[in-house]
Amino acid sequence: MSQPSASPLAPASTPPERIRNFCIIAHIDHGKSTLADRMLQLTDSVTDREMRAQYLDRMDIERERGITIKSQAVRMNWHTDGGQFALNMIDTPGHVDFSYEVSRSLAACEGAILLVDAAQGIEAQTLANLYLALENDLEIIPVLNKIDLPAADPDRFAAELANLIGGDPDDVLRVSGKTGIGVDQLLDRVVERIPAPVGDPDGATRAMIFDSVYDAYRGVVTYVRMIDGGLVPRERIQMLSTGATHELLEIGVSSPEPAPSRGLGVGEVGYLITGVKDVRQSKVGDTVTTSARPSTEPLPGYTEPKPMVFSGLYPIDAGDYPVLREALDKLKLSDAALNYEPETSVALGFGFRVGFLGLLHLEIVTERLRREFDLDLITTAPSVVYEVTTEDTSVHTVTNPSEYPEGRIVEVREPVVRAAILAPKEYVGKIMELCESRRGSLLNMDYLSEERVELRYSIPLGEIVFDFFDQLKSRTQGYASLDYEPMGEQGADLVKVDILLQGETVDAFSAIVHKDKAYSYGTMMVERLRKLIPRQQFEVPIQAAIGARIIARENIRAIRKDVLAKCYGGDISRKRKLLEKQKEGKKRMKMVGRVEVPQEAFIAALSGDIGGKEKGK
Template identity: 75%
Template sequence: MKGTYSVSEQTPGLTIPAATDPAVIRNFCIIAHIDHGKSTLADRMLQRTGIVSERQMRAQYLDRLDIERERGITIKSQAVRMPWTVDGRAYALNMIDTPGHVDFSYEVSRSLAACEGALLLVDSSQGIEAQTLANLYMAMENDLAIIPVLNKIDLPAAQPERCADELAGLLGIDPSECLLTSAKTGEGVEELLDRIVAEVPAPAGDPNAPARAMIFDSVYDTYRGVVTYVRVVDGKLEPRRDIEMMSTKARHELQEIGVISPEPTPSQGLGVGEVGYLITGVKDVRASRVGDTVTRADAPAEEEVAGYEDPQPMVFSGIYPIDGADFPDLREALDKLRLNDAAITYEPETSVALGFGFRCGFLGLLHLEITKERLDREFGLSIIATAPSVVYEVRREDGEIVSVTNPSEFPDGKIAEIREPVVAATVLTPSDYVGAVMELCQSRRGRMNGMDYLSPERVEMRYTLPLAEIVFDFFDHLKSRTRGYASLDYHESGDQAADLVKVDILLNGDQIDAFSAIVHKDAAYAYGVRMCKRLKELIPRQQFEIPVQAAIGSRVIARQTIKALRKDMLAKCYGGDITRKRKLLEKQKEGKKRMKAIGSVEVPQEAFVAALTSDTPEGKKK
């Protein structure tokens, strides 16, 4: 677009520079631990730069999903373009607001790849947390300019001096370089915008080279098809030109191109360093892959932009429609959801008890919970999710190695070794709770790798923990033992040999694959007793007695019995010889025995849902 264009009617004269000068572009993201004020700070920036009027403003403006607003957490990173003038020169600031929870760290890594700078936000009442460190290290790996910001200085519990010392020690800077802000009141936001212009480098790229743009996100629009979000690295993309996806060689006409400011605004093209969106009208959700490179079809680039590493799923769960006729709808819903959340992986699988469904991989338990809720809200699907599990590597005695993501895949016969994934976990806690955290980690088969005091009051503890031990309720126990003050971050760290067994649940002698689990040998008995008791309560009584058993191989380790519904056969025998009564009881006994031999146990869907639901409400993990 030639010259400049106006951004908002409410701010006459406020303009964004044309898409031809990379020197006035600043690309940055906000990274922080969960609930440290990223979305609130983004709100104040939108107001200060004038692209959102007071009348349009609402809290968490960039959080577009209902579930984000209800839970108060960011799930999807959002890009927005803002104008800002320093010393009479107009700049274009491209900001990406990122999630803070460890389960959505893949969103953060994609955002960092599209930026040159990062705001490291720290709550001055809580200090540095585990995810603060994890995001900082990711930003350092991407060689980003890091601006330290202390937020919530208006709170009575704020300790900005202590937090500034911690940040300064972490970054090797002077404490005075930490910027003090209050996202709630807007204090320090204008100084922060000035500092972004001064310290974040302008994007580097060749405007005359063949066009290359990196896809960092995409969404599905019912009316317009796939909407792709890109960061232009070299050259320029213009509307009504054919573009090519370099990995698939698919070609499409570019119907619309523009920037998000904060709503989609069409433009005449995107140049070097710009962040915007592309619409080709394609309805096939597989046509746009996160990490792919977009180029012009008439003058294609030779080399792709170095994309992202594919995410490695940490937790697996089977997702099945309650109504089997919804299976095609579930497939389509997962296709569209993966377009918006590239961290989900899935493949079809079949369960004897639950029918056709998908084995899905997630980055964590909260990621699984959010995905289930989005499938329900956005696509209207009623689903069952089986108990979460991780990937085990089983080596048989004949040397064959089997990868097991589902207990039903566990091989029969003699096993030489089972290896389970482990994670390197970082726990930050006040020094008063060191003993409680140690006790918890040791009870989960953890191995301590080190402990450092960040300050006299705060301790960083590093553990190696089996992934299977932390995907259920570890986070809740950690919070309760430390009164909510501890924080957790973890990443994959290889595997280790472990003494694991497969526990099968049998109903009337028949194995129910949906209830099987791979657990540590020491926890097998407790799991078997818990599941047998739960199923005894949930399964309705039948005309015959039903044994509910937990077994390891052929050895039963726990049993409950669902009593038979009995009819009083002696009600009419109010007199006469005892042999008459005995004859009737023997006849009833034979009938029950025959019924048990040929009868099948019907497990209602409600029982499956209740038995497979974790006792821990993941939604509380904030």
């Protein structure tokens, strides 16, 4: 039986053969954070007094929703019959929108614990993360969690796991993150199976930045994995991509609270503090070397994250625009997948066009901007990237409906994703019906076991980002799980629907939709705006149009003053004269009057039902 080590603090440098770097990968809500809690307790990294549930989830929003958004690195000491080992563990998110966080974590490890819920079995994101780990050539340790649940069926799912990765069902470890059963055997297996890191201790220093966070008091805190050489405090370091040099003020490890050490050697995972306040100085995926003996060869970097969904973020108070820009700069440091550029809207003023990996990513970022920076924002309806070819053969990249070119359109190409849906076999018919209604085409269908089936579809991304996941969950009583990845582009019959108020286009309400759904979008928006926009002194027509063709219309009736109130009897011609005068005034007002859309109407019309669509995927 293994015993925890006495002290969680790392020495100056641990020999590489005594280090094991690993991460935990799983579908959302399969118990990664709970298992990490038990490991921290078992290794005495956290005292019982300091312990709390989801210890590594630092953000309020993570704790409220019970999901991991940021990867967290932690160092634990574990004693086996072979001596004492330093275990560097990275807890990763399980949601499809945060798979970029997972890919960065995998690049810093030699092994991965593949965690599967013993009551639910293999899910779509389990497979996606497994394939990512295999691409990185990592050692996989299969583990069944939650074996203490009454609904757990460990024998069945152990056979599924063994069938998936090859091997014997008896090799699949069975643990309970809640009660701690089997966690000590798992740590022993990590030491035994995961290879020690390899590097050149005497070569030029090279360290890979896999994460960074912004601290208001200490500046940028950079998390690195050492590959070659070593780093010590007060040494001058250099970033290979920018050439910038800084002095190392502090170097250390997270165990799990920051613990300064006398240096980092080959294979170690730790943090660097240089006092730099500029968030662009610490780029995730960059290589850190020393100024005295710099390396000329950068480490293979990460693939740049490709935004899947675009949305406009505008401050309700125009004076908050500089605050929003600074807030996005700081968020970009802790969320490398965030992309943004300034844009202007006639209706909404100055704001930013922001690229997200998915709808939950959009929701989390806007929530963090509200909480951490106290910003009130309007979020425009999400859209994906289209390529539009016009008659003069020029190709336009459209991330915003306002960028849609005028004139004759030859072709519109939209992004397509390969969607993998896992569900019990009795729901296959309902899933197929949903995918067909979203212009999906079946690629293949595999039975993982007698009960569970995996369907693969190619579906336009624009059809998935709104309410596809909600529909999937409701049709399968919550049993289906979804994962998707880009698979290129295809031509489609898409049109731009404009919303006109009194003949003037309001750019914030425009959308690019499939021709078959243009009428339903147009009628829905004009009906919504009719209820939201206050009545004016004159009649206001709200129209939905494709080019010059009107496809839907609603009228906001005029507020009418009772001009006959002062007429007590008398000739009818007097009343008619007053009514004619009022009619002329209304006509003149309609020609010069402008319709002001209140902010509340913008927020209500644009938010629609886009929030909360993909929680807990």
